[in-house]
Amino acid sequence: MLVEAELIQRAKQGDDQAYNQIVQAYRRRILGTISRLIGRPEDVEDVGQEVFVRLYYSLDQLREPEIFEPWLYRLTVNAAYDYLRKQRRRPEARMSDLSEQQVMLADADAGTLAQREDIRKSKIRDFVQSLLGSVSEEDRVLLTLKEAEGLSLKQLEDVYHVNENALKVRLFRARQRVLKAFAKSEGAGESPGA
Amino acid sequence: MSLENSREERFNRLMGDYRDACPEVEGSADFMPGVWRRIEARRRSVFAWARMSRQVLAAAAAICFLFGVVLNTAINSSLPVSSYVEALDDDDALDQLHPASYLPDGDRE
Incomplete structure (x- = not known):
């Protein structure tokens, strides 16, 4: 854990300073997770703030400070679900939606090595996001937590409150x-490596 | 089978690349003040709801009380206060007999 159980206990009792310290400690990790879950950098901060507001109002329901991290992950996942559900009604053009010519023009503009690397990363992000966009929100979130966040089955069990076997089946599917x-x-030649 | 395996490997590699391709997000300087603004806004709206529901509850209690008083008064005023015999005794209508009604013999002229 990034913070002591005692700090969580203090925040639970209404100590705002303790709460601020918890946010500072987890802010980067949670924003990174949200970034991978929702795939829209422009909205990451907004969803992150929502997660910490939910944390503030639900801390008193946390029974043991030891399960704080899965608890926070659960709040993050729920906030990401809410965001993704809202976004389903608002489709936007992304890099992967642009025509090949437009992408080539963007490539041509980026002259330096660093810029090319940025474009490569951006293409990977967009490709994976579009890939994950083709499955349900539940699958998307579960796979992101497992494959991109690197959460273990045990950690996922704590987040989802389901047993390992059920989780394995869900993950496999x-x-x-x-x-x-x-x-x-890949067949259509859309993969960034293609 | 090997095609499937190699696809799985490519997919695993892609997810690894994706992990590296996602930038670290620090959040702006306004992140923390923004969190507190939202907390305060939610708290205000919760307080407003609580105040409004208290007012509605108080108004409902007052209406119930008034209704009870009115109902009680109406019931009390419609109930007879004296017994049946007292009511008959008090009734003047029986003393003023109709001219054609029966009278004892001695009273006739």
Whole structure:
């Protein structure tokens, strides 16, 4: 854990200073997770703030400070779900939606090595986001937590409150669905490595 | 089978690249003040709801009380206060008999 159990206990009792310290400690990690879950950098801060507001109002329901991290992950996942559900109604053009010519023009503008590297990363991000966008929000979030965040099965068990076997089945199915979309995009030559 | 495996490997590699491609997000300088603004806004709205529901509750209690008083008064005023015999005794209508009504013989002229 990034903070002591005693600090969480103090925040639970209404100590705003303790709460501020918790936010400072977890801010970077949570924003990174949100960034990978929702895939829209412009909205990461907004969703992050929502997570910490929910944390403030639900801290008194936390029974043991030891399970604080899975608790915070759960709040993060729920806030990401809410965001993704809202976004489903507002489609926006992304790099992966641009025509090949537009992407080539963007490439040509980026002359330096660093800029090219940025573009490569951006393409990977957009490709994975579009891949994950082809499956349900549940699959997307679960796979991101497992594959991109690197959470263990034990940690996922704590976040989802389900047993390991059920989780393995869900993960396997989610992975199969994404792999199917991956095979399709590879066939169409859309993969960044293609 | 090997095609499937190599696809899985490529997918795993892609997810690893994705992890590296996602930038570290620090959040702006306004992050923390923004969190507190939201907390305060939510607290204000919760207080406003609590105040409003208290007022509604008080108004409902007052209406119930008034209704009870009115109902009680109405019931009390419609109930007879004397017994049946007292009511008959008090009733003047029986003393003023109709001219054609029966009278004892001695009273006739």
